[in-house]
Amino acid sequence: MDEMTREECWDFLREAEFGRLAFHLADEVHITPVNYAVDGETLLFRTAEGSKLLGIVMNQDCAFEIDEFGDQEARSVVLRGRARLLEEDEEHRAENVPLRPWVAGPEKYNVVEITPLDMSGRSFHLHRPWRHIRLDEQ
């Protein structure tokens, strides 16, 4: 298992466009998949009104994860940070990044910015002997 450098973490964050946000909602922890894009050293995503928006407005503390699995290797970046609903005059930032909704549907007007405070990434060689066994048997 290798620790990724900060630069490698940001490269991976820029390549990916789908991650999972963990946030507080009152005294509960919630998790939800989100489409996001990197803007400078922040992440942006759009959201409709709902528990996700309510949660991060009530408590900015959040965590975010992306990962990728190949046959032999995997990598994962985890960060903790602060989420903030952008003001209307800042929302244009979402126009200048590749923030592309994967699902057709009503426009989501709210833009949320995540500012990472701690970030770590790991890449590792996958040890899945049962896969090789399955291949050998074919």
Next chain:
Amino acid sequence: MDEMTREECWDFLREAEFGRLAFHLADEVHITPVNYAVDGETLLFRTAEGSKLLGIVMNQDCAFEIDEFGDQEARSVVLRGRARLLEEDEEHRAENVPLRPWVAGPEKYNVVEITPLDMSGRSFHLHRPWRHIRLDEQ
């Protein structure tokens, strides 16, 4: 976008073996990828000593997510529940499920059980016009 039935959610949870756990650590929310297996209507995973174990021992409230993306469709299951460190005389449960570590390394002795309280799953048709544009251009 379609809501998955409870049965479809469990089927997907049984098929997958890798998800992301969101948990409290004091007043922070954390997220981490985990290898897991389904045992009855609970999830089991192994963990070494560390913040994940400390977090769920201090606060059982947690959330868990799995997802899968194809070219055309995606699905995601999100659950909220309670995490509990299994007692030594319950740890054998982890021997009877396909809980297979993806990464070679020191044995992780602690077994944690997640009991879902709320669960929802969604499958959706992916709307990624830029992918089609890229294909058309080739």
